[in-house]
Amino acid sequence: MKGGQSLSALRARRLGVVAPGAAFVFLRSDCGVCRSEGFDARAQVEIHHKGRSVTATLFHVISDILESDEAGLSEAAWQQLGLEQGDVVTVTHAPPLASFSIVRRRVFGGRIDDEGAREVIADVVAQQYSDIHLAAFLTDCSATPLDEPEMIALTRAMVETGDRLHWNQAPIVDKHCVGGLPGNRTTPIIVSIVAAFGLTMPKTSSRGITSPAGTADVMETLAPVNLSLTAMRRVVEREGGCIVWGGSVHLAPSDDILIRVSRALDFDAQGPMVASVLSKKIAAGSTHVVIDIPVGPSVKVRSEKAAASLATSLASVAQAFGVRTRIIKTDGRQPVGRGVGPALEARDVVAVLRGEPDAPQDLRDRAVTLAGAVLELAGAVEAGKGTKTAREVLDDGRAWKKFLRIAEAQGGLREPPVAPHTRAVTASTDGLVAAIDCRKLARVAKLAGAPGAPAAGAEIHKRIGDPVTMGEPLLTLHAETPGELDYAIAFLLGEPDIFMLTTP
Template sequence: MTERHDILPLVPADIDTYRQPVVYMREDCHVCRSEGFGTQSRIEIEVEGKRIIATLNVITGGDWLPQETAALSNTAWEALALQPGAVGRFSHPEPPVSASAIRTKVYGGRLDDAACRAIISDTIQRRLSDLDLAAFVTSCAGDRLDEAETIALTLAMRDAGVRLDWGRGPVLDKHCVGGLPGNRTTPIVVAIVAAAGHLIPKTSSRAITSPAGTADTMEVMAPVALDQAAMRGVVEAEGGCIVWGGGLDLSPADDMLIRIERPLDFDSEGQMVASILSKKAAAGSSHVLIDMPIGPTAKVRSYAAAKALSDRLQAVARALGQTISVNRSDGSAPVGRGIGPALEAYDVLAVLRRSPQAPADLRERALDVAGALLELVGTNGRQLAGELLDGGKAEAKFMAICAAQGGFTEPGEAPQMQPVNADRAGRITAIDNRRIAKIAKLAGAPGRKTSGVLLRTRVGDTVEIGQPLFEVHAETQGELAWALDFTASRDSPFRVEDAP
């Protein structure tokens, strides 16, 4: 009897709503009317046994959506794996079971194992709305997740997606707690550790809010969008890889929570730990080095915050059976010279190739991280790392990994470039990481691979009036102009003070 009221053919809306499933229906459609759906209703859509919950946006005019048809946002269309001609059945969803777990946490209660598993399961199945997820993230802000809750959340996130098993160990890994432009140690560290004969199947992310993620930089030099089988082939052949983790379904809830966390920008120690370690555990890593830059414009801003975060990471890693080590580093200024995918790739290659122009700070940081990681499974890690880099074995390993991933390419160069010069003489006492990152993004990074910022000076240098502080590289004149406009309209990201 209900068949009359709740069925409509489906078409793609071709609208990217950033992972939020949205269904578009005309206000005069019979399903809206008979079901009493209104804008912002949550609607369950079922197609051949697959179900999602989408938010309704009502079409009030125009003619892009034919009568008696529903259109789905890209995320909804993909989640249901639809083909043209699909027909959906629409109903009012039951409230997600995890809503009461979130409510409990919001009111000051605690999350147990079952609550975490329910929340993560409903997150992945998109049964929770963006508002529900925002409430969950808010209820965990600051230090509101205790150690047991953090462990429960991490385990729930780890178990919710694919778990890689490498069949042997130890499996090494690294993670940098973000916030430092240009700090692209990963390709160097993987090359050194793999050259040492260890397993290091590294998955990296693309930039979300930064001018480049490791996957963006690596992609300038070799393919990174490998599937699980291809990744496994690279690791079996070379011991290591540097691939994009986004397509591998490792801790998939993490990406969905990050989508909500980033714009809210609350620091939640528990959620940060669960995010990092669930991904590492899902990737099958047994020994993980956490690089933690500390500085006023970095993600971790004080030693007290670093200590609390390190303690929580250690406690959760123990519960997961992982060995981790935290490497605290100076996060007061950008690392290397380039900021942007290709410009950072140049720095990486210069270090691996032992070029005289290689940025010394990037080399030292990469050796520190590789050394500390090797120390987790042996002795004299720093010395071994240095030997493998200086002797060319790391370079050879990197080239072999690139070849195995699909072939190495030299990074390109942007057609547009303009230097930004010092407007006073003196000594550079600080560089604002966040502002430099913003200029690189306005110039086109990471979407435009060769765009970004090239630093010509560093903290501690003395400069004359008119001397170039940094260069803006861009692929179009428009983007170059836009980045320069922004630079000119604000205080300089370089603080220049009278030299003593």
């Protein structure tokens, strides 16, 4: 015994349990370590191996799946410890989580200052917070919204606990959408336009967790996105822009952890959302950022009042870090483009960049508007001329050529996969499309397999205001397996209001 903690050795066993971002350990309830240390199920414990440690949630096993001298580990725990089959680990009680007292104090009316935010976020990044702790923190931030000093403190802490990029040139531009709108894949188009015009746009993007696709998922069907900081810098210095997965470059790493839990909770507290958006931009070295806020009844931001409040907070916190912003409220009543899912959205992006005649016009228009705003904010063109300039760069092929060069610099362009199974969903009556439920549509695409199955998702055939005749396709589901296709169809049959039709 040392400091009251057991140093009993256990053989590590890889169980292949996948739980992104969460570490788990499984021990037989009758093993010597459990009995001597009094480890309860769902306790937080520390696993140690050759100078490395990880905090994990403990689960008891009462079957013979494990021997009494074995510790079964999830993939996250296995990778963080750098284990090989048969390695020896020790399991001890996790030390008290001192920073959680800051969260408790806030629940009862306190506030988080700079030092408190640093302590909390440092422990989050160190994987000391279980999902229960994270859920409590995010729920408190929703029930009692963060004030502006707290948002600034949280943003600063999130930036300081990861890597930061510094560039020799200026300005460094970026664009962000607060999300919730299926198919709104403007980023690859905007990066191509802006970089082709001569500005620098090092774009880091997220993967879909509870959404059917993130920009990184979409871009990955076209080119590699798992680049190191060194590789990312090389691409940007060569081409002026990139589209890479933010998780591979360790910028504001607490953001991905908080996003994973907030999406599971199915709510987005304004304070953490502001810190989430801006910490990644500040860490990437951005000086000018355009932020897209879709507003609609079934997206994250559902009213003009909520959009105005979010816009004010984003602008104020960004200003505290010397970042200039332009915030644009856009139509969030229906999906953008035709595809919902990585490969389907990638085809929309390519169609717009190549200027194909049947490319989705709404995606093209939105991308051009936002790219124009980036050009104006950075002072690259006069006010009022951004959209026209962005459209010219797209129309004359410069954006497509730049995209090809960026893709090549990131590892080479590839063809998006095609799903082997499809099924059309048709209208049960005549009418006009009056509304589309974006949240339910996103869920259908996920049930079909997106984003884990890159070719899966939904292809939209009708938009608000379009006439529909009975038997006409409203959407087509794409899946990589028949079971996933049937699963999505079963959900659709129970949710007939995804497309709301009215009598013309």
